[in-house]
Amino acid sequence: MSRGRETCLLSLELGADAIVVETNYGGDMARQNVIQAWAELERQGQTKGMTMPRIVDVNAKKGKRLRAEPIAQLHETGQVHHCAEFQQLETQMVTWIPGMGSPDRMDAAVHALTELADPASARRRNRLLPGPTPRRPPLTDGRTGV
Numbered sequence: 001m002s003r004g005r006e007t008c009l010l011s012l013e014l015g016a017d018a019i020v021v022e023t024n025y026g027g028d029m030a031r032q033n034v035i036q037a038w039a040e041l042e043r044q045g046q047t048k049g050m051t052m053p054r055i056v057d058v059n060a061k062k063g064k065r066l067r068a069e070p071i072a073q074l075h076e077t078g079q080v081h082h083c084a085e086f087q088q089l090e091t092q093m094v095t096w097i098p099g100m101g102s103p104d105r106m107d108a109a110v111h112a113l114t115e116l117a118d119p120a121s122a123r124r125r126n127r128l129l130p131g132p133t134p135r136r137p138p139l140t141d142g143r144t145g146v
Helices: 003-014 027-043 064-076 087-095 104-117 119-128
Strands: 018-022 054-058
Touching (some): 003 027
Parallel strands (some): 018 054
């Protein structure tokens, strides 16, 4: 199974609103693979009417260590938790040192968490999410604040 297809199937399973693609070193091809895989899943009737998540392009300008430091801080302060067991990711996170090969799982986690932690990105996500418009709480005399 292709990575593009795996990515799309996982995004369907999770109800993802975005897929983050690193544009360095063949990122255009990765983006195209995701688009083609989604189109194939649509043809096969597997998308259940869900629209394709937006693709967020990231360009890794800084070194891995510099990109990972803010995310490591989120972990250390308890703002990020792993809800399931990710043994291979956790191994990469605790054993990688600068100069080693590219830690694929750690890179993906850093890009995803950077996107999720970015306030501007959160505003974009909230504008795209369906659901009721937030309302003010009732006033103390029972009227609704408008």
